[in-house]
Each structure stands twice: as structure tokens, then as C-alpha cells.
Amino acid sequence: VTIFLSGPMGAGKSTLARAFSESGARVIDLDAAIEARVGVSAAEIIRTRGEAELRTIERALARELVHAADVMALGGGTVIDRALRRELLRAGTLITLTASTDVLARRIGDAADRPLLGTDVRGSLARIVEARADAYAECHATLDTTDATPGALVERVRAIHAERPIVVPLGTRTYGIRVGAGVVARVENEVERLTPTRVVLVCDRNTRQHASIVFRRLAERVPLTEIVLEPGERHKTLTTVASIWDTAIDAGADRRALVIAVGGGVVGDVAGFAAATLLRGVAFAQVPTSLLAMADASVGGKTAIDLAQGKNLVGAMHQPRFVLADLDALATLPAREHRSGLAEIVKAAWLAGEDDVRVLEREASELVSDPYRVAEPLRRALATKIAIVAEDELETGIRAHLNLGHTVGHAIEAASGYARTHGECVALGLVAALRVGVALGDATASDLARMTRLLDTLGLLTDADDVLRDPRLLDYIRRDKKRDGDTVRFIVPGQPGNVRIERIEAAKIVSMARG
Numbered sequence: 001v002t003i004f005l006s007g008p009m010g011a012g013k014s015t016l017a018r019a020f021s022e023s024g025a026r027v028i029d030l031d032a033a034i035e036a037r038v039g040v041s042a043a044e045i046i047r048t049r050g051e052a053e054l055r056t057i058e059r060a061l062a063r064e065l066v067h068a069a070d071v072m073a074l075g076g077g078t079v080i081d082r083a084l085r086r087e088l089l090r091a092g093t094l095i096t097l098t099a100s101t102d103v104l105a106r107r108i109g110d111a112a113d114r115p116l117l118g119t120d121v122r123g124s125l126a127r128i129v130e131a132r133a134d135a136y137a138e139c140h141a142t143l144d145t146t147d148a149t150p151g152a153l154v155e156r157v158r159a160i161h162a163e164r165p166i167v168v169p170l171g172t173r174t175y176g177i178r179v180g181a182g183v184v185a186r187v188e189n190e191v192e193r194l195t196p197t198r199v200v201l202v203c204d205r206n207t208r209q210h211a212s213i214v215f216r217r218l219a220e221r222v223p224l225t226e227i228v229l230e231p232g233e234r235h236k237t238l239t240t241v242a243s244i245w246d247t248a249i250d251a252g253a254d255r256r257a258l259v260i261a262v263g264g265g266v267v268g269d270v271a272g273f274a275a276a277t278l279l280r281g282v283a284f285a286q287v288p289t290s291l292l293a294m295a296d297a298s299v300g301g302k303t304a305i306d307l308a309q310g311k312n313l314v315g316a317m318h319q320p321r322f323v324l325a326d327l328d329a330l331a332t333l334p335a336r337e338h339r340s341g342l343a344e345i346v347k348a349a350w351l352a353g354e355d356d357v358r359v360l361e362r363e364a365s366e367l368v369s370d371p372y373r374v375a376e377p378l379r380r381a382l383a384t385k386i387a388i389v390a391e392d393e394l395e396t397g398i399r400a401h402l403n404l405g406h407t408v409g410h411a412i413e414a415a416s417g418y419a420r421t422h423g424e425c426v427a428l429g430l431v432a433a434l435r436v437g438v439a440l441g442d443a444t445a446s447d448l449a450r451m452t453r454l455l456d457t458l459g460l461l462t463d464a465d466d467v468l469r470d471p472r473l474l475d476y477i478r479r480d481k482k483r484d485g486d487t488v489r490f491i492v493p494g495q496p497g498n499v500r501i502e503r504i505e506a507a508k509i510v511s512m513a514r515g
């Protein structure tokens with residue numbers, strides 16, 4: 001895996017690349033590689049053939065060399081291309097180097113060979129940095145190089161790379177996800193970066209012990225308010241949200257408050273909705289403690305509460321500022337909840353394709369017994385979700401794929417009066433969805449058998465026949481958020497890696513799912 005160094009001209013990419021080279025790393029300087037390939041410098045290409053031509057050459061070469069070195073110093077404008085930038089984010093660790101405009105200008109000097117700068121070097125630099133703000137923000141870490149020695153920066157970049165950070169690329173709203181044992185220790189740094197006036201910590205009775213760790217770490221640094229909710233889906237209501245609003249306002253929360261959810265998907269959804277609406281929106285962060293919340297609910301920005309009429313019927317999009325998925329928290333998670341989380345991981349694997357499904361099939365029995373074994377499938381599930389969210393944050397298209405298994409799953413969950421867990425219902429919903437896939441000719445009987453076997457091995461219920469006979473199911477499906485008049489946008493699965501959206505009448509979904 002490669003480290004990519006990005007940032008505006010003068011930020012120190014080449015200097016840092018040299019320091020890496022001196023420390024024994026294999027280094028590619030993309031500008032030098034372009035010159036070696038084309039025979040003239042990048043600056044000369046801009047002057048004679050235009051910037052667009054340089055970008056075309058640069059894109060092709062960056063893709064060709066992506067795995068050819070340990071460290072690649074990119075050109076200042078390489079990451080302008082969204083598709084390439086997202087590929088680099090997936091392929092390795094992308095670091096943006098920064099410095100103030102004054103420092104950049106001083107380092108560049110008279111700009112003799114910088115055709116993009118013209119005569120007003122400072123002004124041009126400021127405009128370029130501003131225009132590329134979204135592109136530079138989409139990175140695993142931003143490092144100011146003003147006062148750091150190259151040696152110290154090499155160590156810092158290596159340390160970041162070793163942590164295998166994950167990033168949700170959304171322009172200047174980009175945020176990081178840390179997955180691993182002990183990552184909650186990062187909470188001080190993350191909070192310090194955001195400089196909130198108050199932290200409102202929201203947890204439930206079962207996750208309070210994990211919230212206490214966060215509380216102790218932040219207590220000396222920032223005014224804190226702790227809110228402990230009653231656990232369970234039954235409390236994912238407006239009443240709970242109102243209690244968070246009241247407590248936060250009474251404690252003196254202002255618009256620079258930060259709400260941190262420490263808990264499963266229910267805490268995340270209610271605290272997130274409270275944060276999205278409090279004072280028209282305050283910052284929000286997630287410390288997920290259930291496997292389901294780590295793999296799915298804490299990432300992507302959906303927040304919601306339930307109504308008597310059905311699940312998640314009121315909510316808002318509100319992205320977190322950071323996510324810390326500390327695997328140590330899984331030690332106290334009940335086995336039943338652990339299995340529930342695996343259901344969302346199966347869903348993500350089926351969306352991703354054959355490789356991810358095979359990993360689960362191979363490791364199924366260990367995944368049930370050992371929380372730390374889930375790290376790799378969890379990372380894969382996150383990668384799948386992030387790739388989809390990054391393309392379609394507001395669900396105008398492919399984000400709906402994440403709803404695989406959820407149309408029937410949510411209806412089963414609501415019909416059970418939330419006696420079944422979300423993950424258990426998703427498992428039943430996945431079986432139902434595969435049956436619909438078979439009925440429509442997208443999936444084969446062996447795909448259905450494969451999905452069923454995998455869920456069975458993970459200890460999830462797969463016998464959907466009884467629940468599918470429940471007459472209330474139809475009403476719940478009719479009220480699904482993906483409803484469009486009489487039809488529901490249903491995610492029809494085929495083989496792993498293949499799903500499509502079809503509008504189907506609720507009654508027809510139920511009859512096909514019954515098989």
C-alpha cells in the first residue's frame with residue numbers, strides 16, 4: 001500500500017518525498033515521472049499544450065504507478081480529478097500537506113517555473129488553495145509543514161499510515177473513521193481539533209461504561225453534559241429526542257456544542273437527530289459500541305426516529321465529524337447483538353461481491369465467537385458503504401442499494417413490536433429479498449441457499465415463513481420510506497455484487513417473498 005503526498009505547490013511534497021527516499025522508502029515523484037515519460041517538464045506541458053493536457057497525462061501515469069512505490073509525491077493539482085482522488089483514497093493513505101499562503105509563497109520564491117501562478121504569486125496561491133479546498137480536504141490527514149522537520153514529518157506520516165485510517169470523502173465535510181482496539185483514546189485529539197464550547201455525551205444504560213471512558217478523557221478539557229437514555233428501539237422516539245434538547249439547552253449548550261453518541265444504532269440515530277435539529281444543527285460525532293453501529297449505523301449521516309406508523313419515518317441527514325469504532329467495546333456486547341451486527345456485514349458483503357462474501361463464508365464460525373476477528377470484515381463493510389455514500393450522499397440513486405433486505409426487514413421489525421433486533425430482521429429480510437430475486441429471475445436457487453447458509457452459520461434466524469404470514473406486514477411495507485404511490489423501490493439481489501432497483505407493489509413483494 002502506498003502513501004500519497006498531496007497539497008499545493010510549496011507545501012513540501014518533494015522535500016518530504018526526498019526524506020522518505022533517504023530513509024530507504026521507494027519513492028516516486030509524479031512530476032519527475034511525467035518528465036521522464038514525456039520528455040518535457042510538467043510546467044512545459046502546461047505552457048505549450050495547456051493544463052488539461054497535463055492532467056490527462058498525470059491521471060494515466062498516477063493510475064499506472066499507483067502500486068509501484070511506497071511513497072508517491074503527487075502534483076499540486078493531481079487530486080482535482082474526483083475519480084482519481086477517490087481511487088487514491090482507496091488504494092493507500094492520502095496525506096495533504098499545508099502551510100499558510102505566506103509560507104507557500106516564500107518557499108516558491110520567484111515562481112520562475114510555475115506557469116499557473118503568473119506575477120501575483122501570493123494572490124494566485126490563495127485562489128488555487130481556495131478553489132481546491134474540497135479536493136485537498138478529502139484526505140486521511142492534513143499536516144502543516146511550517147515548523148516541522150522532514151524527519152519528524154516522515155515519522156508522523158508513517159504513524160498515520162500504520163493506523164489504517166478510513167475516510168468518508170465529502171469535500172470539506174470529509175471525516176475519518178478509526179477502527180481498532182483502543183481507538184477511543186483518540187477522542188481528546190478529535191475534540192481538541194473541533195474546539196467545541198461544550199460536549200453533550202449521549203449513551204444508554206448499557207453503554208454508560210463506555211461513555212465513562214470518554215467522559216474521563218474529556219473532563220479536564222471541555223465542559224461536559226452526560227445524558228443516559230433508556231436502551232432499546234422502543235425509545236427511538238421524539239420524546240427521547242426532546243429530552244436531549246431540554247438537557248442540552250438547560251446545560252447551556254450553544255451553537256458550538258458537540259454532541260457525541262456513545263452506543264448502538266439507537267443512541268446514534270436519536271443523538272444524531274437531536275444534534276441535527278438543536279439550534280438548527282450542532283456538530284455531532286459517533287463512538288459506536290455495537291457491531292451494527294460500527295459496521296453501518298454510525299457512518300453515512302442518516303439519523304432518524306420511529307413513529308407508531310413505522311420505523312425511521314422522521315429524520316435528517318447530518319454527517320458526523322469523526323467516528324471512533326473501538327473494538328474493545330464489543331467485549332461487553334451481548335452475543336445476540338453481536339450476531340445482529342453480522343447481518344449488516346452480510347448485506348454489505350453481498351453488495352460488494354464475491355470476494356467479500358467468501359471472506360465471511362471462510363471465517364463465519366470465528367466471527368461469531370471472537371470480537372477482534374470482525375475487524376477485517378468490518379473494514380470491508382465500511383469500504384462498501386463509504387463508496388456508495390461518497391457517490392450518492394442524499395440517496396438520489398445508488399445509495400438505495402444499502403437498503404437491501406431492509407424493506408421486508410423493517411416491516412418485520414415493526415410488526416414484532418421491536419421484540420426482534422434490527423439485525424435479526426435484516427437477516428430475515430435478506431432471505432425474503434433473495435426469494436424475490438429468484439422469483440424475478442435475478443438470483444438462482446443456489447444464491448438463495450448460499451445466503452441462507454451463511455446467515456445460519458452466523459447464528460441468525462433464516463426461517464421467514466411464519467413472519468411473512470403476518471397480515472400487518474403489508475401495511476408496514478406500504479408505509480416504507482421508499483414508497484412511491486402504490487409501489488415500493490425494492491432492492492432486487494442477484495449474485496453477490498449484483499443488485500438493482502425495481503418498483504414493485506407491496507402485495508407482490510410479500511407474495512414473492514413467501515415463495
Ligand SMILES: NC(=O)c1ccc[n+]([C@@H]2O[C@H](COP(=O)([O-])OP(=O)(O)OC[C@H]3O[C@@H](n4cnc5c(N)ncnc54)[C@H](O)[C@@H]3O)[C@@H](O)[C@H]2O)c1
Pocket residue numbers: 204205206207210231232233236263264265266267269289290291292293296297298299300301302303304312329330331332333334337340421422423
Ligand atoms: N443511521 C443509519 O444509517 C442506520 C443504519 C443501520 C441501522 N440503523 C439503526 O440502528 C438501530 C440498530 O442498532 P443496534 O443494533 O446497535 O441497536 P441498539 O442501539 O438498540 O443496541 C442494541 C443493544 O445493545 C446494547 N449495547 C450496545 N453496545 C453495547 C456494548 N458495547 N455493551 C453492552 N451493550 C451494548 C444497547 O444498549 C441495546 O440494548 C436501529 O434503530 C436501526 O434502524 C441506523
